[in-house]
Amino acid sequence: DTGVSQDPRHKITKRGQNVTFRCDPISEHNRLYWYRQTLGQGPEFLTYFQNEAQLEKSRLLSDRFSAERPKGSFSTLEIQRTEQGDSAMYLCASILGLAGDNSYNEQFFGPGTRLTVL
Amino acid sequence: GEDVEQSLFLSVREGDSSVINCTYTDSSSTYLYWYKQEPGAGLQLLTYIFSNMDMKQDQRLTVLLNKKDKHLSLRIADTQTGDSAIYFCAEKGYGQNFVFGPGTRLSVLP
Secondary structure, eight states, X not given: OOSOEEEOSEEEEOTTOOXXXXXXXXXXXXXXXXXXXXXXXXXXXXXXXXXXXXEEEOTTOOTTEEEEOTTSSOEEEEESSOOGGGOEEEEEEEEOOOSSTTSOOOOEEOOOEEEEEO | OOOEEEOSXXXXXTTSOEEEEEEEOOTTOOEEEEEEEOTTSOXXXXXXXXXXXXXXXXXXXXXXXXXXXXXXXXXXXSXXXXXXXXXXXXXXXXXXXXXXXXXXXXXXXX
């Protein structure tokens, strides 16, 4: 257990439905990342937060995806009008970000939420 | 853009050494990482190396970095069945974006 939790662990939904996932990072970690991982691939960066500010979004993050981290603690990732191509494992990771971009940053990953869109 | 490549499969016998290779394209990478993922679990950081180093050893793990060729390797000495997992190479540039390879599935045969 890394200290990062995600809920739910599994989600099965029908195409067109909306889904929301939650990530609870390690409490003192100020940076939070969302990744998507499909079978046979490594995690692909989706977005990251520094405290409550969403600082970077991947081109993979279409308009149907939205992420929030309202109080700089937990984060939610919502997918609207799900498509079968959204089926994947959604991973969350948190970091205690040190000053300066050249810092060593150990990411602590949650167990992931596996989404299946029927 | 940034890209990280790895061979997809590796099989070794228990007790032998495993060497997992990775190539990356971003010459501005500051840190390079090796993560391990076991079935049904999230990724776990195994080790990392700063880009101005060429080798790092941590117990059974040895990381070699050839910055000129943009080649990273992970050697696991005395490989055990518990080392069977998927190993991901990842790089971090000057931004906050991490780029992961596709993973190498290591199978350890008894």
